[in-house]
Every structure is written in structure tokens, then in C-alpha cells.
Amino acid sequence: MDIIVCIKQVPDTASLHTLKINPKTNTLMRDTAPAIINPFDENAIEEGIRLKEKYAGEVTVLSMGPPQVEKALRDALAMGADNAILLSDRSFAGADTLATSYTLAEAIKKIGKFDLILFGKQAIDGDTAQVGPGVAECLGLPQITYVRKIEIENGKLRAERTLEDSFELVEAELPAVITVTKEINTPRYPSLKGIMKSKKAQITIWSLKEMSIDSDRVGLEGSSTQVIRIFTPEMRLKGEILQGTSEDVVDTLINKLRERKVL
Amino acid sequence: MDYFLTEEQKMIVELTRKIAREKITPVVAHHDETEEFPWDIMKLLAEADLFGVYIPQEYGGLGGGVFELSLVTEELSKVCGGIAICYAATALGTYPILLFGNEEQKKKYLPQLAKGVRLAAFALTEPNAGSDAAGIQTLAKKEGEHYILNGTKQWITNGGEAEVYTVIAMTDRARGARGATAFILEKGMDGFDFGKKEKKMGIRASATRELIFTDCKVEASRILGKEGIGFLVAMKTFDASRPGVAAQALGIAHGALDDAVKYSRQRVQFGKPISSFQAIQHILADMATQVEAARALIYATARMIDKGVKDIARESAMSKLFASDVAMKVTTDAVQVFGGYGYMREYPVEKRMRDAKITQIYEGTNQIQRNVIALNLIKEAAKGK
Numbered sequence: 114m115d116i117i118v119c120i121k122q123v124p125d126t127a128s129l130h131t132l133k134i135n136p137k138t139n140t141l142m143r144d145t146a147p148a149i150i151n152p153f154d155e156n157a158i159e160e161g162i163r164l165k166e167k168y169a170g171e172v173t174v175l176s177m178g179p180p181q182v183e184k185a186l187r188d189a190l191a192m193g194a195d196n197a198i199l200l201s202d203r204s205f206a207g208a209d210t211l212a213t214s215y216t217l218a219e220a221i222k223k224i225g226k227f228d229l230i231l232f233g234k235q236a237i238d239g240d241t242a243q244v245g246p247g248v249a250e251c252l253g254l255p256q257i258t259y260v261r262k263i264e265i266e267n268g269k270l271r272a273e274r275t276l277e278d279s280f281e282l283v284e285a286e287l288p289a290v291i292t293v294t295k296e297i298n299t300p301r302y303p304s305l306k307g308i309m310k311s312k313k314a315q316i317t318i319w320s321l322k323e324m325s326i327d328s329d330r331v332g333l334e335g336s337s338t339q340v341i342r343i344f345t346p347e348m349r350l351k352g353e354i355l356q357g358t359s360e361d362v363v364d365t366l367i368n369k370l371r372e373r374k375v376l
Numbered sequence: 377m378d379y380f381l382t383e384e385q386k387m388i389v390e391l392t393r394k395i396a397r398e399k400i401t402p403v404v405a406h407h408d409e410t411e412e413f414p415w416d417i418m419k420l421l422a423e424a425d426l427f428g429v430y431i432p433q434e435y436g437g438l439g440g441g442v443f444e445l446s447l448v449t450e451e452l453s454k455v456c457g458g459i460a461i462c463y464a465a466t467a468l469g470t471y472p473i474l475l476f477g478n479e480e481q482k483k484k485y486l487p488q489l490a491k492g493v494r495l496a497a498f499a500l501t502e503p504n505a506g507s508d509a510a511g512i513q514t515l516a517k518k519e520g521e522h523y524i525l526n527g528t529k530q531w532i533t534n535g536g537e538a539e540v541y542t543v544i545a546m547t548d549r550a551r552g553a554r555g556a557t558a559f560i561l562e563k564g565m566d567g568f569d570f571g572k573k574e575k576k577m578g579i580r581a582s583a584t585r586e587l588i589f590t591d592c593k594v595e596a597s598r599i600l601g602k603e604g605i606g607f608l609v610a611m612k613t614f615d616a617s618r619p620g621v622a623a624q625a626l627g628i629a630h631g632a633l634d635d636a637v638k639y640s641r642q643r644v645q646f647g648k649p650i651s652s653f654q655a656i657q658h659i660l661a662d663m664a665t666q667v668e669a670a671r672a673l674i675y676a677t678a679r680m681i682d683k684g685v686k687d688i689a690r691e692s693a694m695s696k697l698f699a700s701d702v703a704m705k706v707t708t709d710a711v712q713v714f715g716g717y718g719y720m721r722e723y724p725v726e727k728r729m730r731d732a733k734i735t736q737i738y739e740g741t742n743q744i745q746r747n748v749i750a751l752n753l754i755k756e757a758a759k760g761k
Contacts, residue, residue: 302395305425305438308387 114170114265116161117224118194118231119217119248120154122178122185123238134343150185153233155192156293159300160263161231162193168265171195173224177205177216183316190311191303198224202320207333210239214247215335219326220319221252229270232292234259242292249290257283261296377668379675381447388429388444392451395420400455407458407581408727411573413537414459414581421452421463422492430467431474435486441682442616446623446674453627454634457731458581460627462495464620465533465582468739469496471613472542472558476601481560485540497534499543499587500610502527507744509544509610510553514589516545521596523547523559525567525589533738535585536570539563542613543587544606556606559598567592578730615688618696618739619678625696625703625735626670632703632710632728633663639714650713659713663706670699690752697745700735707732 124146133142150158161172174189176182177200186197200220208216221230230252232245242258249256261280262273265287274281275294303311321328329335355362370376381389399420407414421427429444431437438444445467452460470489473481473496488494505511514527525545532541541561548555561568571586600609637660640651650656677691707729711718718725736742 302391302420302424304423305388305391305429307425308391309384309438312383 114164114168114229115227116164116170116172116229116231117221117227118154118157118161118172118174118189119244120158120174120176120185120189120233121151121236121238121244122148122176122182123151123236125149126237134345148181148184150188151233151236151238153235153237153293153295155233155300156295156297157231157233158189158192158194159298160293161229162301163298164229164263164265165193165195170228173198173227175217175220175224176200177208177213177220179206180318186316187311187314188303190314191307192301193303193307196317197314198317198319200319200324202322202331204321204328204332204334207336208331209336209338210241210243210247211337212331212333212335213244214251215330216324216326217244218248218251219324221248223319223324228287230254230288230290232290234292234294245290245292252290254288254290255285256290256292257285258292260291260293263291263293263297377672379671384438384440385444385447388426388440389447389451391424392426392448393454395424395426396452396455400452400459404456404459404581404724404727407456409580411575411580413583414462415537417459418462418492418495426463427466427492428490431470431486431490435482435490437486437490441678442619443675443678443682446619446678449620449623450627450630450671450674453624454631455627456581457624457628457631457728457735458579460624461533461579461582462537464617464624465498466492466496466538467620468498468613468617469534469538469540469542471616472498472600472609473540473560475612475616476558476605476609477560480597481600485560489540494540495534495538496540496542497532497538498613499529499532499535499541501530501532503530507741509607510556512544512546512556514543514545515549516547516557516559516594518547523557523594523596523599525559525561525592525594527589528571529587529589531574531584531738532587533582533584535583535587536563536573537583541587542600542609543589544610545589547603547606551604553607554604556610557603558600558606558609559594560600561592561594561598565592565594577733578727579734611689614739615692616681618692618745619674619681621735621739622670622674622677622695622699625699625732626667626674628728628732628735629663629667629670629699629703629706632707632725632732633660633667635723635725635728636660636663636710636713639717643715643717656713659709663709666702666706670695670702673698690749693740693745693748693752696735696739697742697749700732700742703732703735704729 133145135142165172172194173196174186174194175198190197235242246256257272259275260272261275264271270285270289272283274283355365426448428437429440433439449460449464473485489496502512516523516525543559543561544556546555547557567590569588571588574584640656641649643650674695677695681688710725711729714725717723
């Protein structure tokens with residue numbers, strides 16, 4: 114069972130207060146926050162490793178981004194992934210979800226051998242949840258999103274897909290694309306031996322040239338959407354303080370809520 | 377202060393800190409309250425390879441030494457001194473095998489202990505033999521190829537939870553201190569039982585029990601080193617393990633210092649954060665200076681041991697003595713900085729103060745440490761060095 118896990122390096126939103134948006138370029142100032150593996154992708158890596166431990170095979174982590182994404186890939190190797198590939202080229206920069214899906218799908222074709230492709234359900238920076246499904250479309254593979262449990266029997270995949278107040282049981286043939294939620298597992302800590310091994314590991318880097326793909330379909334040029342502006346919404350702190358006896362205040366509050374059709 | 381740790385040591389610190397913050401912090405109060413043994417945390421530390429940091433690579437460890445062990449213990453203790461000692465007590469039980477075990481014993485026990493799949497413990501103390509270790513009464517009587525153990529060990533950290541025990545017993549009472557022998561025992565052996573779990577003032581996450589031997593039949597192959605060197609095994613073990621206890625004390629003190637600094641910036645009195653008052657500033661400054669001095673002494677000692685210096689009893693005793701006295705002082709001061717809140721269980725510093733006290737007592741009381749240091753000084757002077 115060979116598994117590809119697609120991961121994204123994101124700014125750590127736990128240190129949100131240090132995050133800043135560059136007002137000129139409308140992009141996130143990435144050096145203002147520590148970079149981490151997207152938390153949902155950590156669940157995807159963990160699930161990949163668990164499936165490998167159960168059914169044997171190899172886990173390959175794949176990411177696209179600038180050279181510093183190597184750190185995220187090494188962290189995945191320390192957890193127990195076997196191989197790491199980074200798609201890195203100046204021309205990949207500025208990609209929207211369409212261009213990213215295309216580039217990742219082409220890399221997956223180049224890897225060739227796989228039974229399952231795992232993603233986190235979405236990235237905590239862009240929150241689009243589109244790249245997993247996008248890759249499935251590019252590859253013409255079945256996709257199951259928001260998965261909280263995976264079972265494999267006789268080469269058949271059975272997944273529990275989380276819905277708002279219930280779950281769906283979905284079956285699919287392998288190979289398939291799955292995006293996972295936090296519920297699916299608790300990601301392990303890397304072991305010291307894993308970290309040491311990951312420091313020495315070779316990370317394969319593929320540029321546009323090595324991938325021999327359509328340069329019009331990658332990066333900013335290959336993107337069909339464009340971000341015009343990103344801004345921090347202004348905090349609305351203005352409230353109204355009601356005064357008087359408890360009974361009066363409660364009545365006024367109920368009236369006001371009725372006026373606004375909350376009640 | 378920069379101690380110029382190696383890349384590997386930095387990695388060990390970073391990983392331990394992460395696990396301690398994310399997984400131990402939320403359960404500190406629970407284990408203090410319930411005295412439940414922290415098996416979940418032990419499992420996490422095991423999976424992260426932390427039990428193997430001081431064990432040679434040929435036995436499945438990471439090939440570090442006393443320094444690496446101290447770094448892990450310090451980081452764990454910054455969050456919980458009780459959980460830290462469950463980890464460190466395994467090292468105390470492992471060191472006799474590391475130092476005196478034959479190849480067969482090392483191959484049998486060290487890989488499992490390095491992996492953390494089994495915990496270890498060390499048993500010397502008895503109801504009537506604490507500081508006067510030569511007064512132990514547990515008897516190992518030779519009968520053919522076996523020894524029959526009878527007696528009781530008291531206050532054994534990890535007792536009942538650990539599976540591998542180094543036990544010091546008398547094989548020849550007539551020879552006094554030269555009549556003691558160290559054995560490797562395992563939980564589950566016939567005639568080896570546990571007494572009640574003690575209720576303690578601090579380090580309540582750790583388990584402390586009696587070991588009771590009733591005609592416990594032990595093969596001669598379980599002897600560490602040879603018959604009659606039991607006290608040497610104990611003393612050499614303590615020489616190597618005292619920096620670990622010192623590191624526990626250091627971690628507890630550092631945690632209390634961090635708590636106090638943070639709290640002093642939040643607590644407002646007379647319209648200002650109390651950190652703006654010199655009375656508080658000076659307490660914090662003294663705390664920080666003492667913590668750093670303790671760290672420098674421990675790290676220097678640990679490095680010395682790992683470099684293979686033979687005579688380390690004095691430095692080892694000094695680091696344990698100094699760091700534990702610092703821990704008691706600093707945690708008491710932290711409670712003072714917190715004022716009334718510090719005395720309340722809802723806040724973290726009273727626990728640190730309770731945890732600190734034991735570090736002045738176990739692995740040789742601080743009075744015994746002073747004896748060791750003074751004896752060394754006098755011996756050296758007598759030699760005319």
C-alpha cells in the first residue's frame with residue numbers, strides 16, 4: 114500500500130497576534146509567524162503512517178512551495194514518512210488552488226506508483242478545502258472529503274465522511290483521494306531517532322524543468338483567480354449597556370432582540 | 377546563558393519541551409490530586425525515544441550520557457517534578473546494569489529499558505537504613521546455586537510500577553559494608569511482593585512503595601558485578617545519578633521562577649504591576665541568579681562524568697546539594713511573590729514547593745552530600761595535593 118500525503122506549510126495561527134498582512138502586496142508576511150505543517154495535514158501524515166504500519170508499503174510526502182518548505186517535509190519524515198518531494202520553482206509562485214492542484218497532480222503522475230492520496234481537509238491559512246478535490250479531478254480519481262475513519266478491505270476503501278449532524282459511509286475503489294478531519298487520529302510526536310534520520314535524509318526537489326509540464330498552467334500565470342485585497346476586518350466593539358432593574362432590563366433586551374428578529 | 381549544546385542535545389531539549397508543554401501541562405494537577413501513575417506520559421516519552429538518551433547505541437539507546445539524561449529530566453521537571461521522577465527513577469534503576477552488568481545482563485535488559493517498554497527502580501533504603509546504608513537488613517542467603525532473599529525495602533520510587541529492580545542485599549553480614557551484593561530482580565518473581573503505596577507531600581504523580589521479599593529465590597546469574605560489591609554498585613550509581621536529581625531540582629526551580637516572573641507582571645497592587653516594585657524585582661533577580669548557578673554546576677558536572685573522569689563523587693554531591701537547596705529556596709520565594717494566591721492549590725507554585733522538598737532528602741540527604749564533599753576535601757589535603 115503506497116500512500117502519497119500532500120502537505121502544506123502554513124504560518125502558525127496559534128501565534129496569530131504576530132501575523133501581519135503586507136498592505137502593499139496583500140499577502141501574508143510569512144516571516145512574522147513560525148511556519149508549521151498545516152495541522153489537518155499532520156492528521157493526514159499520521160493516517161498514512163498508520164495505514165503503512167498496518168498494510169506495509171511506503172509513505173511519500175509531497176509539497177509545493179519555496180525551499181524553506183523542506184523543514185515541513187523533514188518534520189513529516191521524522192514522524193515516519195519514507196520519502197519527501199518538494200515542488201519548488203519560481204514559476205510555481207502565486208498559484209491559486211487550480212494551478213496548485215494541477216502541479217501536484219502532475220507530480221503525482223510522475224511518482225506513478227500509489228494506492229491512496231491523502232490530504233488534510235483544508236489549510237488553516239487559505240481555508241479553501243479545494244486542493245484535495247482539485248487533485249482528484251485532475252487525476253480522474255474518486256474523492257472522499259472530510260473523512261474521520263478509513264478502512265481497507267480486499268483492495269476496497271470504506272470511509273466515514275463527516276457531515277454536520279451525521280456521517281456518511283462511502284465506498285470507493287483504490288486508488289482514491291481522501292481529505293481527513295482532526296477526528297481521524299492524534300498525530301504522533303516524532304521520535305529522536307526519527308528526527309536524527311530526517312536531518313540526514315535526502316529531499317527530492319522537482320522544478321518546472323524536471324516535471325516537463327505546461328508552464329502556462331502553473332503559478333500566477335496558471336491561476337484563474339486573483340486575490341485583489343486581503344485585509345483585517347475592523348473589530349466592532351460597540352455595544353449597548355442596558356440599565357435599570359433586572360425586570361426592566363430583561364424586557365428591554367427581549368424587545369430589542371425581537372426588533373432584530375433574533376427571537 | 378548559552379551552554380553551547382550540540383545539535384543533538386538541542387533536539388532532545390526541544391522535543392522534551394514540546395511534549396512537556398503540550399501533554400504534561402494539562403495533567404499536572406490531575407496527577408498531583410489523584411496520585412495516579414502517569415502511564416500515558418511514560419508511553420509518550422518512550423515513543424519519543426527519551427528513555428534511551430543515556431544508553432549506548434549498541435544497546436538500543438541514543439548514545440548520550442548523564443548530560444542528556446539531565447537535560448530531559450530538567451525539561452520535564454519545569455512542568456512537573458513528579459512525572460519527571462518517574463522517568464528519572466528508571467535511569468537510577470538502569471545505571472547499575474550500565475555500570476556493572478555483564479554483557480549478557482546488558483543485552484537482556486538495556487534494550488527494553490532504552491525503549492521504555494519496561495521501567496526500572498533502585499532499591500537500597502530500608503525502614504532502619506537510610507543515611508546509614510550499611511545498616512541494611514535484607515538478607516540474601518546462599519543456598520547452592522541460588523540466593524534466598526528475605527527483608528523489606530522502603531520508599532522505592534517506581535516500586536510496583538517498574539518491572540526491573542536493582543536490589544542491594546546483605547550476602548555476608550559479618551563483613552559489614554563489604555558484605556552487600558546487588559541483584560537484578562524482576563516484578564512477578566515468586567516471593568517478591570509490594571507493600572502499600574505511600575501518600576506523599578509532593579511528587580505525588582510518582583509511585584513509592586515497599587518491596588517485600590519472602591524466601592525469594594534468586595539465581596546467581598542475577599548478581600551485578602560480584603558478591604560483596606553491593607555498596608560500590610550503589611555509590612557509583614549515585615555518583616552518576618545525582619546530577620539527574622539535581623536536574624529535577626533545577627527544573628522545579630526554573631518552573632517556579634517562570635511562574636513568578638509571569639505572575640508579577642499580571643498582579644496589580646497600588647495601581648501598578650508588582651513587577652515594578654523593587655522588593656519583588658530583587659527576589660526575582662536572586663531566584664534567577666541561583667537557578668543559573670545551579671544549572672552551570674550541574675552541566676559542568678554532567679559533562680565531566682560523560683568525559684570519563686573517574687573521581688566524580690565530590691562534584692556529583694555538590695550539584696545535588698546546591699541545586700536542591702536552590703529549589704527549596706526559589707520555590708519558597710515564588711510562593712512569596714504570589715502571596716496568598718501562592719498558598720492556594722489553584723495556583724501552580726505551592727506544588728512546586730512541595731515537590732522541591734524531597735530533592736533535599738532523597739538520593740542521599742543534603743547532610744550526607746556535605747559529608748561526601750568534606751571527606752573528599754580532607755582526603756585530598758591529606759594526600760598533599
